[in-house]
Every structure is written in structure tokens, then in C-alpha cells.
Amino acid sequence: xxxxxxxxxxxxxxxxxxxxxxxxxxxxxxxxxxxxxxxxxxxxxxxxxxxxxxxxxxxxxxxxxxxxxxxxxxxxxxxxxxxxxxxxxxxxxxxxxxxxxxxxxxxxxxx
Amino acid sequence: xxxxxxxxxxxxxxxxxxxxxxxxxxxxxxxxxxxxxxxxxxxxxxxxxxxxxxxxxxxxxxxxxxxxxxxxxxxxxxxxxxxxxxxxxxxxxxxxxxxxxxxxxxxxxxxxxxxxxxxxxxxxxxxxxxxxxxxxxxxxxxx
Numbered sequence: 298x299x300x301x302x303x304x305x306x307x308x309x310x311x312x313x314x315x316x317x318x319x320x321x322x323x324x325x326x327x328x329x330x331x332x333x334x335x336x337x338x339x340x341x342x343x344x345x346x347x348x349x350x351x352x353x354x355x356x357x358x359x360x361x362x363x364x365x366x367x368x369x370x371x372x373x374x375x376x377x378x379x380x381x382x383x384x385x386x387x388x389x390x391x392x393x394x395x396x397x398x399x400x401x402x403x404x405x406x407x408x
Numbered sequence: 409x410x411x412x413x414x415x416x417x418x419x420x421x422x423x424x425x426x427x428x429x430x431x432x433x434x435x436x437x438x439x440x441x442x443x444x445x446x447x448x449x450x451x452x453x454x455x456x457x458x459x460x461x462x463x464x465x466x467x468x469x470x471x472x473x474x475x476x477x478x479x480x481x482x483x484x485x486x487x488x489x490x491x492x493x494x495x496x497x498x499x500x501x502x503x504x505x506x507x508x509x510x511x512x513x514x515x516x517x518x519x520x521x522x523x524x525x526x527x528x529x530x531x532x533x534x535x536x537x538x539x540x541x542x543x544x545x546x547x548x549x550x551x
Contacts, residue, residue, distance in 0.1 A: 325434040343460025344435050348427045349467060373430055 304357070307388045310342055310350050315359065315377060315385040322363045322376035325351075351375065359384055409436070415458060418465035 307315070313332040317323060323331060325347060333341055342350075354360045359381030363374040377385070412435055416428055435457060442453040 325430055326437045329434065329438065341456070343457050343464075344431045344438070345457070345460030345462070345464030347434075348431050349464040352423070352427065352468075372433060 304384060305388055305391060307384070308350075309340060310346055311354065312385075312388060313340055313342075314347070314350055314354065315381055315388075318360060318375060318377040319382065319385055322374045324372050324374045328375070354381070409439075411454075411458065412461070415461040415465070418462065419468055423468060 310332075313335060314328060317328055317331040317335060325344070329342055329344075329347060351360070355362070355375075357380075358378055360375045361378050363376040409432075412432065416424060416431065419428070438453070438457075439450075442450045
């Protein structure tokens with residue numbers, strides 16, 4: 298299990314997976330579609346990339362498998378854990394801070 | 409689908425058990441969708457999927473091989489000990505032959521190599537933690 302500080306910055310696929318699961322629990326295909334939609338078609342994950350990331354996130358305890366009525370092995374649902382949510386919030390704060398710095402510098406350059 | 413199944417075999421058995429059928433189901437759904445978007449889009453999708461699977465399998469093996477440095481340390485220790493042992497043994501065999509030729513050896517000729525073998529084993533066990541540490545420094549665990 299990795300510490301939150303060690304894990305930041307998140308890779309783009311991991312960030313989008315956590316972001317996608319923040320709204321609701323999802324299964325693999327739904328994750329792929331939602332990530333594509335969130336990134337306006339820019340991030341298209343292959344199944345290999347998606348499940349590699351999901352495995353690591355499961356091992357780190359940032360997401361968990363969620364029992365639904367459909368218990369078939371080929372349609373598992375994933376949801377964010379409290380730790381995963383904390384990581385996402387920290388990464389979001391980090392990005393906000395970066396954005397503030399960049400905006401400030403660009404404004405002074407324009408003035 | 410056949411190619412996808414074949415490439416899935418690049419992953420460990422544990423990984424295939426955990427995610428194999430799920431990945432296959434997601435791939436099937438995505439492939440059905442891309443098939444309707446034209447042959448070029450479909451081929452692009454298949455290429456990306458195959459590349460993703462190979463890349464995923466490689467990084468998975470790298471991730472799983474976090475115990476590799478320790479195995480590397482053990483193998484390193486064994487090789488060093490073997491070289492040390494075989495070198496000393498060869499030297500002693502020469503001495504032994506010289507002694508035998510001079511008819512000075514009264515003891516069992518096998519006694520010396522056995523002592524050296526035991527010394528080698530003791531050295532292997534004593535140096536094992538050091539080699540494991542060195543092995544893990546050479547190839548640190550991926551984060």
C-alpha cells in the first residue's frame with residue numbers, strides 16, 4: 298500500500314479512473330466510456346491499461362470491488378474508498394495550486 | 409478475439425483468474441461498438457488493444473517481480489560461492505595430488521573437499537543477507 302504523498306502526482310489514467318468512480322460505482326466498460334466522455338475524447342484507455350491500473354488501485358486500497366446483483370466474474374463493479382477519495386482530493390488541490398501559479402505568471406507577463 | 413485471448417496468456421495465471429474474463433467481456437463490448445464505426449477505426453482499436461495488452465503484461469511482470477531483487481541476490485550469492493568453492497577446490501586438488509604423489513597423505517582423500525563444501529555452504533548462508541541487500545540495491549523495487 299502506497300502513501301498518498303508518494304503516489305502524487307497521479308498519472309492521467311489513474312486520475313480519470315478515480316474521478317470517474319467519484320461520481321458512482323462503475324464496471325470496466327462503463328469506466329472506459331465515462332473516461333472518454335470526461336476527457337472529451339482525448340483519453341481512450343485500452344483494456345490492458347485500464348485493468349493494470351485497476352489492479353494497482355485495488356492493491357493500494359483506493360478502490361474496491363462492489364457487490365451487485367450481477368455476480369458474474371466478467372462484470373465486476375468498482376467503487377472509490379475513503380482513501381481513494383482523499384487521494385483524489387489531494388491531487389485536485391495540487392492541480393488547482395499549479396493552475397493558480399501558472400495563471401498568475403501568465404497574467405504578469407501579459408500586463 | 410483469438411489474438412486477444414492469446415495475448416491474455418502473457419499475464420500471470422493469478423492475473424488471468426482475477427481479471428481475464430472481465431477484460432475479455434469489456435473488449436468484446438468495445439469491439440462490437442468499434443466495428444460499427446468503420447474498418448479503419450476498428451483496426452486502430454485492435455492495434456491499440458494489442459499494444460495495450462503487451463504493455464500491460466510487461467509492466468505487470470515488472471510490478472510482480474518486486475521479489476526479483478531478492479532472488480537475484482540469492483543467485484548472485486550461489487554463483488560467487490560456486491566460483492569461490494570450485495577455485496579453492498581446484499587449488500586443493502592440485503595440492504592433494506602433490507601430497508599424494510609424495511605419499512604424505514595419510515587421511516581420507518575425500519575429507520578435504522567435504523570440509524571445503526561445508527565451508528562454502530556456511531559462507532553462502534553467512535553472506536546471503538549481504539547479497540540480498542546488494543541485489544535489492546542494484547535493482548530497487550519499482551514504485
